[in-house]
Amino acid sequence: MRRKNNVTKFLIINLFLFVVSSTLVYGFKIKNDTLIDDGGRHIKITKPFKRIISLYPAHTENLCALNGYKYIVGISISDTYPPYILKKPKFSYHFGVERFLVVKPDLILIRPMIEFGYPNLIKKFKKENIAVISIQPNNISSLYSYWMALGLIIGKRENAQQMIADFRDTIEFFHSINKKIKHKKRVYFESIHRKFKTFAPDSIPMFVLKSAGGINIAQDAYEVRNTNIADYGKEKILSHAKEIDVFLSQRGRMNRIRIKDIKKEPGFNIIKAVKNNAIYLVDEEVTSRPTIRLLMGIYEIGHILYPTYYDNRVKQRIQNILKKYYKK
Numbered sequence: 001m002r003r004k005n006n007v008t009k010f011l012i013i014n015l016f017l018f019v020v021s022s023t024l025v026y027g028f029k030i031k032n033d034t035l036i037d038d039g040g041r042h043i044k045i046t047k048p049f050k051r052i053i054s055l056y057p058a059h060t061e062n063l064c065a066l067n068g069y070k071y072i073v074g075i076s077i078s079d080t081y082p083p084y085i086l087k088k089p090k091f092s093y094h095f096g097v098e099r100f101l102v103v104k105p106d107l108i109l110i111r112p113m114i115e116f117g118y119p120n121l122i123k124k125f126k127k128e129n130i131a132v133i134s135i136q137p138n139n140i141s142s143l144y145s146y147w148m149a150l151g152l153i154i155g156k157r158e159n160a161q162q163m164i165a166d167f168r169d170t171i172e173f174f175h176s177i178n179k180k181i182k183h184k185k186r187v188y189f190e191s192i193h194r195k196f197k198t199f200a201p202d203s204i205p206m207f208v209l210k211s212a213g214g215i216n217i218a219q220d221a222y223e224v225r226n227t228n229i230a231d232y233g234k235e236k237i238l239s240h241a242k243e244i245d246v247f248l249s250q251r252g253r254m255n256r257i258r259i260k261d262i263k264k265e266p267g268f269n270i271i272k273a274v275k276n277n278a279i280y281l282v283d284e285e286v287t288s289r290p291t292i293r294l295l296m297g298i299y300e301i302g303h304i305l306y307p308t309y310y311d312n313r314v315k316q317r318i319q320n321i322l323k324k325y326y327k328k
Contacts, residue, residue, distance in 0.1 A: 028134075028135045028142075028145070028146070028149060029145075030145060030148060030149055030152060033045050033046060033152070035133065035135075035149055035152060035153070037133045037134045037135050038111075038112045038115075038134045038135055038136060039112070039115050039122075039132070039134040041132070041133070041134075043131065043133060045152055045153060047155070048071070048153065048154045048155030048156075049071065049106050049107040049131070049153055049154060050071050050106060050154075051071070051073045051103070051104055051105045051106045051107070052068075052071050052072050052073065052074075052105065052106070052107045052108075052109055052153075052154070053072075053073060053074035053075075053091055053100060053103065053105045053107070053108050053109065054072060054074070054075055054076065054079075054109045055076045055091060055092075055093060055108065055109065055110045055111075055114055056076060056109065056110060056111045056114070056136070057075075057076060057078050057079045057080060057081070057285075057289065058111075058136075058289045058290050058291055059109045059111075059135075059150065060072065060075050060076070060079050060081075060085055061081055061082065061289065061291040061293065062146075062147060062150050062290075062291055062292075063109075063150060063154060064082050064085055064325075064326060065163060065291065065292055065325040065326060066147075066150060066151055066154060066156045066159045066160055066163065067156060067159055068150075068154040068156060069084075069085065069328060071154050072085065072088055073088070073089070073103045073104075073105055074088060074089045074090070074091045074100070074103050074105065075088045075089070075090055075091070076090065076091060076092065077090045077091070077092045078253075080285065081285065081293070081326075082326045082328075084328045089103055093110075093114050093117070093118045093121055097121065097124040097125065097128060100125070100130075101128065105130055106130065106131060107130070107131045107132070107133060107153070108125050108130055108131070108132045108133075109133055109135075109153070110122075110132065110133070110134045111134060111135065111136040112134050112136055113136075114134070115132075115134045133153065135149055135150075136290075137204075137290050138203070138204075138226065138227060138228060139200075139202050139203060139204060139207075139228075140202070140204055140207040141202075143204070143290050144164050146290060147160045147163055147164055148160045148161070148164070163292055163325065166292070166321060166324075167292055167294075167295065170295050170317075170318070170321060171211055171298075173317070174211050174212065174213075174298055174302065175211070177213070177302070177306075177309050177310065177314070178212075178213035178309075180309060181213050181306055181309060184213055184214070184215050185213075185214055185215065185245040185246050185305045185306070186214075186215045186217045186240075186243050186244060186245045186246070187209060187214040187215060187216060187217060187244070187245065187246045187247075187248055187305070188217045188218060188237060188240065188244045188246075188247050188248070188271075188273070189205060189206065189209055189214075189216065189218070189248045189249075189250070190247070190248065190249040190250065190255070190257075190262075191205070191228070191229050191230070191250055191254075191255060192229065192254060192255050193249060193255055193257045193261060193262065193265075196232055196233050196234045196237060197224070197229050197230060197231060197232060198218045198221050198229075198230050198232045199221070199228055199229065199230055199250075200221065200222075200223035200224075200227070200228055200229065200230040201216065201219055201221065201223075201230070202223075203223070203228035203229075203230070204228060204287075204288055204290060204294070205228060205250060205287050205288050207294075208287050208294055208297045208298050208301060209248070209301060211298045212298045212299075212301040212302035212305060212310070213302060213305060213306060213309075214246070214301060214305055217240050217243055217244055218230070218232050218236070218237075218240075220236075228288060234265075234267060237268075237271070238267055238268075238270065238271070241270045241271045241272060242272055243272065244271050244272050244273045245272060245273060245278060246273050246278045246279075246280065246304065246305060247262065247271065247273035247274060247278060247279045247280070248280055248281075248282055248301065248304070249262060249279070249280070249281050249282070250281075250282055250283075250284045250287055250288065251281040251282065251283060251284065252283070252284030252285070252288070253284075254284075255284075257281065258281075259279050259280075259281060262274065262279050263279065280304050282297065282300060282301060282304075283297070283300075286300065287300075287301070292321070292322065292325055293322060295318050295321060295322070296318050296319075296322065299314055299315055299318045302314070303315070
């Protein structure tokens with residue numbers, strides 16, 4: 001019974017945070033050495049931060065990719081990658097400020113969801129003279145600025161510029177592959193199964209799908225409150241039943257889905273992809289998280305759609321790039 005209550009509490013908290021984050025407007029900017037974060041704070045960065053607690057897995061991943069591992073003194077309890085970072089002390093926005101003070105941070109790096117969900121904690125950091133920076137990209141156009149912002153924070157702007165260049169070059173490589181594909185697959189990309197939601201057309205997951213040569217069947221979906229998520233509904237999904245060649249579902253904390261759940265959904269038996277067993281689950285860490293590992297997400301979806309083109313040689317190329325950035 002206690003375990004069930006804990007699970008229920010966890011789901012309620014995450015649902016609350018999701019709703020809160022759905023109302024946020026993301027708009028961080030860089031002006032010379034000043035970062036204007038998503039909370040509206042103007043942080044003039046004259047020297048790198050060197051004792052950072054990262055409370056968002058994407059921040060942690062990117063700091064490591066930019067060779068900032070040594071500047072991280074704490075990570076979030078949700079962190080999963082790179083593996084070597086998991087030995088660092090773990091923190092949660094549920095903790096009292098005293099637990100953070102133990103590692104003597106000079107910066108708490110968060111995202112808007114945390115700031116708006118836990119404003120009292122942010123105020124306590126300010127009272128202790130600990131800097132707080134809240135940033136998060138919500139589409140591909142802000143991804144590069146996000147990486148540059150992290151480079152500014154740790155004094156690794158050149159590393160960020162190189163990562164952006166490598167990312168762009170690899171996207172061009174994917175485009176060259178896609179030009180060879182004559183018959184493109186039409187895809188429905190699910191974000192939250194129980195609510196029949198997909199992704200916004202200009203979201204990062206849809207950028208990943210497009211970069212892998214897939215055609216988004218739900219291009220008329222409308223985003224939910226400036227987020228990656230978009231409403232669609234069962235009726236509209238089924239209106240495309242004969243057109244959906246592949247059914248993708250992003251698996252993660254907000255969508256704990258199984259293929260059999262999709263197959264058993266009433267009415268889904270008429271969908272072309274369901275009839276042909278062309279249902280696949282993809283990991284949100286490589287399809288939504290704003291890191292250079294999106295390249296692996298593009299490869300994985302490309303391999304699902306066009307295995308002849310997205311072969312082991314392509315996979316090896318991506319793995320070599322990631323090894324370059326995630327070496328300790």
